[in-house]
Amino acid sequence: MDSATTALSEMEGEIGRRAGPQPSMPVMFDGMALPPFPPLINNAKKRFEDIRSLDCRQDDVLLVAYPKSGTHWIWEIVCMILKQKAEYSKEPKEFLFLEAMPDLDVVRNLPSPRPMNTHLPYRWLPTQHIENGGKIVHVLRNPKDVCVSIFHHAKVAPTVHGDVGDFQTFFKTRFMNPKVKLMGGWFKYEKEFEEAEKKDKRGAIFTVHYENLKKNPIHEARRLADFLNIDLRHEDIVEIVDKCSFQKLKQADETVKDQSVFKESGLPTTLINNLYRKGEIGDWKNHFTVAMNEQFDAVFKEEMIDSDIDIQFE
Numbered sequence: 001m002d003s004a005t006t007a008l009s010e011m012e013g014e015i016g017r018r019a020g021p022q023p024s025m026p027v028m029f030d031g032m033a034l035p036p037f038p039p040l041i042n043n044a045k046k047r048f049e050d051i052r053s054l055d056c057r058q059d060d061v062l063l064v065a066y067p068k069s070g071t072h073w074i075w076e077i078v079c080m081i082l083k084q085k086a087e088y089s090k091e092p093k094e095f096l097f098l099e100a101m102p103d104l105d106v107v108r109n110l111p112s113p114r115p116m117n118t119h120l121p122y123r124w125l126p127t128q129h130i131e132n133g134g135k136i137v138h139v140l141r142n143p144k145d146v147c148v149s150i151f152h153h154a155k156v157a158p159t160v161h162g163d164v165g166d167f168q169t170f171f172k173t174r175f176m177n178p179k180v181k182l183m184g185g186w187f188k189y190e191k192e193f194e195e196a197e198k199k200d201k202r203g204a205i206f207t208v209h210y211e212n213l214k215k216n217p218i219h220e221a222r223r224l225a226d227f228l229n230i231d232l233r234h235e236d237i238v239e240i241v242d243k244c245s246f247q248k249l250k251q252a253d254e255t256v257k258d259q260s261v262f263k264e265s266g267l268p269t270t271l272i273n274n275l276y277r278k279g280e281i282g283d284w285k286n287h288f289t290v291a292m293n294e295q296f297d298a299v300f301k302e303e304m305i306d307s308d309i310d311i312q313f314e
């Protein structure tokens with residue numbers, strides 16, 4: 001075992017406290033490399049357990065996605081649907097981002113319905129929410145575009161992510177490296193969700209595919225409103241979809257959102273400013289070499305052999 005592998009193995013079993021961020025080494029917990037959010041850096045075990053034991057209400061809505069799957073986009077759509085108005089909220093998604101918000105107590109004092117959001121895998125979601133049959137909106141995006149999006153996200157913040165190198169290096173040493181897979185890796189995360197959805201007899205889980213929303217936004221937003229039991233006119237849906245289009249949302253992020261929430265999150269501004277990057281399907285084609293694509297397809301085929309998830313790469 002080389003020294004880097006040894007160091008990573010030692011970190012794998014680590015639960016909890018670390019003195020502070022160490023640029024090239026992510027915090028590990030329960031086999032997952034975690035994003036560099038201050039509450040996770042300070043005490044990952046505590047924040048995970050606090051989320052799992054959160055007091056939930058019957059009408060809470062939980063938005064759950066693997067990082068860089070389009071969470072901000074769908075968060076805005078969900079919020080507008082719940083408000084029954086195509087109006088941007090002042091609060092950004094980070095305001096109710098369970099593992100990143102500085103104080104989880106904020107959730108307790110909020111009026112219903114509370115649109116919370118998280119990247120935690122299914123097994124770590126609030127137990128009470130699952131027992132209640134509370135609504136879960138799960139966002140799913142093809143893993144090649146997810147990989148590219150994470151790369152660009154990490155690249156702009158070397159102080160927290162370390163030097164990720166060029167895309168090929170990132171792909172090999174981070175995205176495909178079993179020792180440091182973000183949230184335990186896309187495959188495990190999505191297969192766990194698929195299993196939960198198959199067992200979900202109450203229809204509590206609704207999966208939105210990023211690609212479907214992009215290709216057919218009005219249809220998908222209507223399905224989402226139906227799932228949330230909100231009766232909206234066609235004109236309202238059209239307006240919501242328009243206000244949540246990539247360019248308009250990017251602009252609203254800069255002009256409408258309460259910037260203090262971002263500051264309190266403790267994340268570098270370079271990360272915050274890069275949330276709306278390109279917003280397209282298939283940018284992976286501009287990044288993957290033929291060899292990388294073949295390697296990924298082989299892993300995908302093996303990992304997803306028993307899966308029925310329909311992934312759209314273009």
Ligand code: A3P
Nearest residue numbers: 068069070071072073149245246276277278279
């Ligand atoms: P890209 O990096 O490929 O552009 P998350 O919100 O989960 O962090 O996901 C971020 C990804 O969603 C980014 O992908 C971002 O550009 C994309 N995104 C954000 N808003 C979007 C929108 N309105 N339409 C399409 N994609 C959007």
